[in-house]
Amino acid sequence: MKHARPLPTYLVHRYHGWKATAYSDNQAWYRRLAQEGQHPRAMMISCCDSRVHVTSIFGADQGEFFIHRNIANLVPPHEPDGNQHGTSAAVEYAVTALKVAHVIVIGHSNCGGVMGCMDMCSGNAPALEEKSSFVGRWMDILRPGYERVKDIADDDERRGALERQAVMVSLENLMTFPFVTEAIEAGTLSLHGLWHDIGEGGVEQFDPATERFVPI
Structure with missing residues (x-):
């Protein structure tokens, strides 16, 4: 080469x-x-953003996290269509081969992928609408989340809400994988949703009781 x-x-x-x-x-x-070999206790699905360093945030040593990173920490729905699916393959390996006890999706503040999704869905990023845009087609995963928050008037509030929706959409899509639901029903796996404030160092977790993200 x-x-x-x-x-x-x-x-x-x-x-x-x-x-x-x-x-x-x-x-x-x-x-x-x-x-x-590796025996990680948790799979961490985080954004590619260079400012999000999950091993530092949680003080993890080598061998502790099975980490998968992609644009905007998204998990696509279960679609075994013969195409190549890196994120789906990572989830499958973590759950069925490594037998992780936790799958954790962590979003973050000022996410460029989420901003791209907002621009695309609002008609302000025609380049991302092109079929040839890998980023745009990946951000299509988040369109259902955009529909839930698009009527929020304040730009910053809408962006923050969509960053959290990136986590929620991913958790919902994880439940479409049969091996994930089977492990959860067997009591061997749990899902967790987090959002990280880069500037303030804060971490919020999704609380199913209140259906809100709350500080940890």
């Missing part, structure tokens, strides 16, 4: 720093992970 290039120097330096410190201090743990 002639277009591939060596890593940027700053990443090479960071790698050597990690190898000489964090890895060197925990060699036995890393070797145990390699030999015994």
Whole structure:
């Protein structure tokens, strides 16, 4: 592959720093992970956004979270149509092979994907409406959530509501996967919805009793 290039120097330096410190201090743990395989307790579905670092937020070590990231932390509905479905494959592997006890969907403030969905659904992003737009077709998943919040007058409030809807739509879609519902009914799996405020460091969780997101 002639277009591939060596890593940027700053990443090479960071790698050597990690190898000489964090890895060197925990060699036995890393070797145990390699030999015994992974046994994560939870799957974390989060946004690709570089500002959302779930292992830091929850103080997780290597081997603790099975992490899947995509634009706007979305889970599509169960559609075994022969196409390639990276998110669905990750959910299937986490639930059926790794037997995780929790699937956690975490959204966040100032989400660019959610903003794109708002613009697209309101007719202000024609490029995202094109069939050739991967982002636009992915954000179609969130259209039902947009319909629920589109009448909120305040722009910031509507955006925040849609960020939380990205979590809710994903939780609803997770329930369309037979192996997810079976695990939940068997009592071996639980679903959780979170929203993270990047600037304030806050985390809210969905409370099914009140059907609202509340601070944890």
